[in-house]
Amino acid sequence: MRALPAGEDALLIEVDSAEEVRSLHAALLRRRAAGTLAVREIVPAARTVLLDGLSDPGRWMSELTSPTEAPPPERTRPPVELPVRYDGPDLAAVAAHWKVSEREVARIHAGTEFTVAFCGFAPGFGYLTGLPARYDVPRRATPRTAVPAGAVALAGPYTGVYPRTSPGGWQLIGTTDALLWDHTRDPAALLSPGTRVRFVPTEDR
Amino acid sequence: MTDRALVVVRPGALTTVQDLGRPGYAHLGVPRSGALDPGAAALVNRLAGNPPDAAVLETTVNGCSLRARSAVTVAVGGAPCPVTVAGRPAPWGAPVVVPAGELLEVGAAVAGVRGYVAVRGGIAVEPVLGSRATDLLSGLGPAPLTEGTVLPLGRPTGPPARVEGAPQPGPPAELVLRVTPGPRADWFTARAVRDLATRAYRVSAASNRIGLRTEGPALERARDAELPSEGMVLGAVQVPPDGRPVVFLADHPTTGGYPVIAVVRASDLPAAAQAAPGTPVRFAPVGRW
Numbered sequence: 363m364r365a366l367p368a369g370e371d372a373l374l375i376e377v378d379s380a381e382e383v384r385s386l387h388a389a390l391l392r393r394r395a396a397g398t399l400a401v402r403e404i405v406p407a408a409r410t411v412l413l414d415g416l417s418d419p420g421r422w423m424s425e426l427t428s429p430t431e432a433p434p435p436e437r438t439r440p441p442v443e444l445p446v447r448y449d450g451p452d453l454a455a456v457a458a459h460w461k462v463s464e465r466e467v468a469r470i471h472a473g474t475e476f477t478v479a480f481c482g483f484a485p486g487f488g489y490l491t492g493l494p495a496r497y498d499v500p501r502r503a504t505p506r507t508a509v510p511a512g513a514v515a516l517a518g519p520y521t522g523v524y525p526r527t528s529p530g531g532w533q534l535i536g537t538t539d540a541l542l543w544d545h546t547r548d549p550a551a552l553l554s555p556g557t558r559v560r561f562v563p564t565e566d567r
Numbered sequence: 568m569t570d571r572a573l574v575v576v577r578p579g580a581l582t583t584v585q586d587l588g589r590p591g592y593a594h595l596g597v598p599r600s601g602a603l604d605p606g607a608a609a610l611v612n613r614l615a616g617n618p619p620d621a622a623v624l625e626t627t628v629n630g631c632s633l634r635a636r637s638a639v640t641v642a643v644g645g646a647p648c649p650v651t652v653a654g655r656p657a658p659w660g661a662p663v664v665v666p667a668g669e670l671l672e673v674g675a676a677v678a679g680v681r682g683y684v685a686v687r688g689g690i691a692v693e694p695v696l697g698s699r700a701t702d703l704l705s706g707l708g709p710a711p712l713t714e715g716t717v718l719p720l721g722r723p724t725g726p727p728a729r730v731e732g733a734p735q736p737g738p739p740a741e742l743v744l745r746v747t748p749g750p751r752a753d754w755f756t757a758r759a760v761r762d763l764a765t766r767a768y769r770v771s772a773a774s775n776r777i778g779l780r781t782e783g784p785a786l787e788r789a790r791d792a793e794l795p796s797e798g799m800v801l802g803a804v805q806v807p808p809d810g811r812p813v814v815f816l817a818d819h820p821t822t823g824g825y826p827v828i829a830v831v832r833a834s835d836l837p838a839a840a841q842a843a844p845g846t847p848v849r850f851a852p853v854g855r856w
Contacts, residue, residue, distance in 0.1 A: 369802055407822050412799075545696060
C-alpha cells in the first residue's frame with residue numbers, strides 16, 4: 363500500500379488489487395462513520411482510493427498505509443437486480459472474443475454476481491467487476507458518438523450501464539429499462555461502490 | 568407567472584447558474600461543479616445582500632442581458648465589464664437597482680473571462696443534490712441560459728451592502744500556478760518535470776469549465792503503461808497523450824485515466840478561471856518535488 367500526494371488536502375492511496383481497494387474503501391467508510399476520519403470525499407477506483415478534503419494529509423500518510431483492520435463483514439443486503447435484454451449490437455463481437463455463442467454470452471453474464479468497484483464517467487455509472495479475467499474485452503476501436511441510456515456494456519474487466527445517452531467506446535451487449543440515475547429519487551444513484559448487482563434476463567419483446 | 572423573476576434577453580456566449588457546487592458525491596461520479604471564481608461569486612452575493620451559498624449567474628467573455636419582472640437589486644463582478652440599466656451606465660462591483668420591466672445589460676469583459684451577477688434573493692431554480700449549479704460535464708443542474716429563459720428569484724434574506732464599490736483582483740497578465748507534486752509525477756521523465764517548471768505555456772482557446780487547457784511543450788512520459796482509472800482532484804494537472812498539461816477546474820471528471828503530474832494550489836485556481844486564451848502560464852513548483 364502506497365500513499366501518493368494529491369495536493370494540499372488530498373491523498374491517493376494505491377493498493378495492488380480490486381479486492382484490496384474494496385476492503386480499504388470499507389475500512390475508510392467505517393472510520394468516517396465512527397468519526398475518526400474527517401474527509402469530504404472517499405473515491406474508490408480501479409487500484410486506488412482517493413481521500414479529498416482531508417485537513418492534514420501529511421499526518422494521514424503514514425497512518426493510513428499501516429495495515430488495516432480485519433476485512434469487512436459480508437454484506438447482507440441482496441443484490442440489486444437489473445432486468446436485461448441481451449440485444450446489444452456488439453453481442454456477436456463479444457461472443458467471438460469469448461469464443462462462445464451469443465446465447466452463451468448471455469448465460470455467462472446473467473449467471474455472474476457483480477460488485478460495483480467504483481463509479482465515474484457519468485453520475486450513476488458504475489464499473490462492475492465479477493467476470494473472470496478470461497472474459498476481458500477490448501474497447502471498440504472507434505467509439506460511438508451516442509450510446510443510448512440503459513445500454514449494458516463491457517470493456518476491459520468491467521461491465522457498465524450507461525445512465526444516459528452519451529458517447530462511449532464500450533462493447534454493447536444488452537439493454538436495461540432500470541433507471542440508473544434519477545436525481546429526484548433518494549438515493550439518486552441506483553449503484554454505488556460496493557453494491558452487488560445481478561442481471562436478470564427478460565423475454566425479448 | 569411568478570413576479571420575482573428575470574427573463575433572459577441575451578444569454579451571451581455561455582451563461583450558467585452557479586453556487587458552491589455539489590461536493591461530497593464524487594464517489595457516484597458527480598463532479599463538484601460550482602463557480603469557477605468562488606471569491607468573485609461570494610463578493611457579488613455579499614454586495615447584493617445574499618448568503619454565500621446563494622446561486623448567481625456566471626457569464627463567459629461577453630456578458631448577458633436580463634429583464635427584471637419586478638424591481639430587483641443586483642451586483643455585477645468578476646471580470647470587469649460595462650454595466651447599464653435601462654440603457655444608462657451603472658456601477659460595476661456595487662449594488663444596483665433594476666426597476667421593474669427594465670433591462671440589465673452586462674457587457675463584454677474588458678479583461679478576464681468570467682463575470683458574476685448576483686440578484687438579491689438569489690436565483691431560485693430547483694436544486695439538484697443540494698446545488699443549483701450547472702455542471703457542463705454531467706449535465707446536472709439547469710441548462711445554460713438561452714433567450715427567453717425565466718429565472719425565478721428567492722426571497723431576500725438581508726439588505727444589500729452599503730458600499731460604493733468593492734476592490735476585486737484584476738485578471739492576471741501572466742498566470743502563475745503554484746504546483747505541488749501529483750500522484751503520478753514519477754510517470755514522467757526528470758526532463759518533463761523541468762519543462763513543466765521552466766518552459767512557457769499559454770492558455771488554449773479550448774479551455775472550459777472542465778479544464779484549463781494549455782499550449783506549449785509536450786511533457787515526456789517515463790512510463791507508457793495505461794493508468795487504471797483513479798480519483799481526480801480539483802487543480803489536478805493531467806497530461807493527456809498529446810503531452811499538453813490540462814488543469815482540472817470545477818466541472819472536472821471525478822475519475823480519469825491520464826497521469827497527474829502536479830496539483831495546482833486551490834488559491835491559484837480563480838486566476839486560472841479568469842485567464843483569457845493566449846495568457847502566458849507559468850507552473851511554479853512548491854513543496855517537496
